[in-house]
Ligand SMILES: Nc1ncnc2c1ncn2[C@@H]1O[C@H](COP(=O)(O)OP(=O)(O)O)[C@@H](O)[C@H]1O
Ligand SMILES: CC(C)(COP(=O)(O)O)[C@@H](O)C(=O)NCCC(=O)O
């Protein structure tokens with residue numbers, strides 16, 4: 001075979017092939033050593049022919065429950081807490097024997113029209129069957145996390161107030177009233193149902209208190225409505241990144257709110273009636289105005305005039321309406337002319353419903369569509385105008401609109417925005433909230449003492465969109481989907497609905513509105529989405545342990561996504577890529593679960609669910625917040641996990657790891673024969689070449705069907721001639737090796753963000769890590785006193801959860817241990833880093849017993865995605881990063897799709913092979929399989 005570029009021939013090809021043919025699925029009873037030194041016993045596999053399940057379990061990742069599930073602190077019952085295993089260990093597992101499995105809080109806002117319910121849960125639902133549940137438990141117990149695995153999620157549901165019974169049934173079916181722990185009974189024995197007190201706001205908290213006592217046995221603790229609205233709004237504006245947005249002429253744009261510059265603002269809550277509140281701070285506010293012409297008026301009057309049966313029907317009618325048939329326009333009065341002297345165009349509405357008087361028409365003679373539109377416009381415009389006047393009264397520039405009247409409806413928001421913009425001459429800005437109608441309920445929820453919610457910050461919240469949330473059947477709320485089986489059945493029943501929503505929906509081009517009025521609604525949309533999906537509200541995961549990556553040069557300006565999906569062509573392209581990849585992904589996922597009927601059923605449900613998300617986002621890209629490619633790729637992984645595909649590529653990863661580990665010794669030997677300079681180049685080439693093993697890339701997967709791994713590896717190495725398309729290697733070499741005989745300042749701590757399993761990590765990144773380790777160790781030896789020199793630590797940063805064929809932090813210690821069998825440098829470093837059993841001598845703080853070796857450590861990044869948003873990383877990574885002066889980001893997901901433009905406080909090396917033609921063209925003006933080696937000094 002061809003050798004490494006310009007260097008002796010490396011005969012690894014034969015071994016590769018031999019191994020590929022001889023891979024034995026060894027289901028041996030194997031011990032897995034986690035980073036904390038805990039040993040998790042794998043079980044003898046009783047199902048040997050079934051896709052290597054026993055062996056795989058050892059390598060299996062923590063379940064989705066272990067990521068973003070670190071718990072809302074006050075939820076924990078710490079009584080009788082005990083350390084499991086050796087209490088001398090770093091980060092031991094803590095058992096909480098009295099922590100109940102599924103505790104919930106909930107709070108209500110019972111309004112004139114709707115009941116809003118916010119509830120907290122720890123688990124997604126007890127959906128998994130017993131076998132999987134056992135596996136999940138085993139894996140979780142063996143987790144490497146440094147804190148108890150507990151998670152919290154906030155769910156948002158609404159009901160019509162007239163159907164209070166549905167709400168009571170929902171609470172009963174989810175047992176929310178039994179699970180909740182009131183702050184006063186914190187740490188007590190099982191909560192006493194008789195004494196149960198739930199927080200509620202809105203008029204219904206008074207009106208229906210007796211009914212709640214009678215039906216659920218709970219008392220209602222009434223919270224002031226205005227207090228709750230303000231608390232809810234402040235929380236959302238501070239804690240949710242993409243909460244507020246503007247909506248002008250069909251264009252939605254998220255607004256970055258500076259927490260230090262939030263107050264004062266005007267909060268306009270458009271429910272049945274309208275409240276206008278001047279907000280000056282947390283708990284500091286004044287209700288300054290309101291109007292009785294609100295959501296109730298639109299729905300009430302609209303129902304009378306059109307005979308509609310539901311609010312949605314009324315709103316849907318408006319989308320086909322023409323208000324000019326019923327509104328009196330300036331042009332109607334001025335004989336078709338503008339009244340330009342005062343700035344009114346002929347199309348401006350002079351008098352809402354004004355034509356109804358002169359036309360001598362009866363109600364039946366008017367189209368219900370026109371009536372609905374005219375009414376909607378009249379009320380929205382009026383609210384916008386009164387809001388502006390109040391903003392003017394108090395000199396406020398920002399107006400946030402909430403309440404369910406808004407209902408994420410483009411025309412309503414455009415009309416309000418127009419009124420505010422027009423009357424303030426652009427001085428004031430109307431903004432809307434994604435959790436529009438839940439402000440009061442959230443505020444009531446937050447009024448539970450000791451919840452700690454108000455301490456949560458943006459980076460500690462992750463919003464997810466499981467199928468149970470936006471698509472739960474029914475008009476208002478979904479059936480209480482108790483388990484996965486119910487969810488799948490529901491997905492199956494909605495086959496029709498599914499195909500309907502999977503069909504791509506063209507996006508309406510933004511229209512324009514004339515001066516002072518709307519000739520036709522600018523953004524009515526095609527059909528109104530079902531109420532539940534239009535909520536655009538997911539489940540909020542509370543993750544107090546997430547942190548902002550401390551090495552970001554400018555966290556406020558940081559934007560993880562490189563590609564702008566607000567460009568429609570770009571959006572369409574990536575949607576097509578993801579849709580086309582779906583069948584292959586489903587195949588892999590189903591195979592990873594043994595290809596059983598159950599797996600096929602789940603695979604089908606997954607495909608349907610993910611397609612539904614794609615269709616929804618195609619229709620409204622900003623539906624789930626600002627959309628980037630990273631979000632789409634993560635959504636796909638989350639969706640897989642939702643249908644219990646915990647590691648779709650596990651056997652592929654395992655096979656590729658084994659093959660690569662077998663040829664690693666030869667590669668290391670050859671590298672060791674090279675001089676420093678040649679070696680560094682070969683190492684970087686090696687990383688780039690091996691990054692071709694990416695099961696997420698369509699082109700690469702096609703390649704894998706055409707040749708063996710070694711053919712591909714060979715081809716890839718052969719293409720490695722410099723200059724690469726982005727080639728800062730000379731700079732990097734100079735930094736590492738110095739120039740003109742000058743020795744460079746060595747790095748103290750390097751973080752290597754690894755990517756794929758197999759050749760990528762084993763033959764690419766591990767040898768590079770080894771080089772850094774070797775250099776560090778040599779420096780120490782040379783300088784004798786390592787403290788003067790500073791401690792070099794090499795940290796491998798890997799995913800917390802599986803994503804495609806990416807290697808996980810759980811899997812890495814095993815891989816390193818295997819590699820260490822053949823390499824002294826790696827063995828000593830792994831021992832020093834605590835990656836090998838009973839060798840926990842070093843810590844990230846730098847304390848060490850053995851000065852002669854630089855430690856190699858593994859930390860998890862907090863993600864379960866092929867990309868990484870560095871605003872939300874694990875606390876483990878954040879603390880490992882504190883003294884790092886070099887980071888190496890590898891792979892397309894982490895170095896190109898995300899972070900290509902990110903700047904760091906330390907030096908950064910971004911290495912990737914571009915495995916997508918379009919990305920190559922757009923990003924580096926190159927071709928598929930071109931490489932990027934970007935070196936950036938500290939910013
Ligand atoms: N499915 C729905 N059913 C009834 N009203 C709805 C619905 N969706 C949106 N609305 C609108 O939302 C208004 C209620 O908003 P909301 O913020 O819940 O206020 P309230 O607390 O007064 O019930 C209704 O008057 C109506 O205009
Ligand atoms: C998901 C990925 C970012 C993973 O790439 P990696 O980080 O492993 O280099 C990449 O496979 C990808 O962008 N795939 C979609 C593009 C395509 O199929 O062409």
Ligand SMILES: [Mn+2]
Pocket residue numbers: 694696755756804805806866891893
């Ligand atoms: Mn990858």
